[in-house]
Amino acid sequence: MNIEFHDHGATATIIINSWFRAFGRHCRAVDAALFAAPGSRYQMKGGIFMKTVINGKTVPLLRALKVAKQEAAR
Template sequence: MKIEFKDFGAVSSVLITSTIFEFRKHNRVVDTTLFLVPGVVSERRGAFFMKTFISGKNRDALRAYKTVLREANR
């Protein structure tokens, strides 16, 4: 699982990339993040290589990034 944080000024995004073999972990990380961090939106793409973009205001995206890291290491 690969996690990247990108800052675009007022808006930031978190990119989570994983393969189909980490499907359950990927879903758990994304669902937990969307549940705990209000104010962010997600967009999912891909079949074998899954990519999820979580974006929002800078503070919300940074909180989402910290939540993703914490949940991925679980």
């Protein structure tokens, strides 16, 4: 599982990539990030390789990044 953070000033983006075998971990990390960052938007694509892009304000997404990394490490 790969988690990237891109800062664009007032907004930011988190990109979570993983293989289909890690579907449970991927969904758990995405759900935790979305709960930690209210008001954020997400887009999920996937097949064999799943990709989720979460957009929103920078400060809530920094908290969401921390939570997503903790859930991915479980």
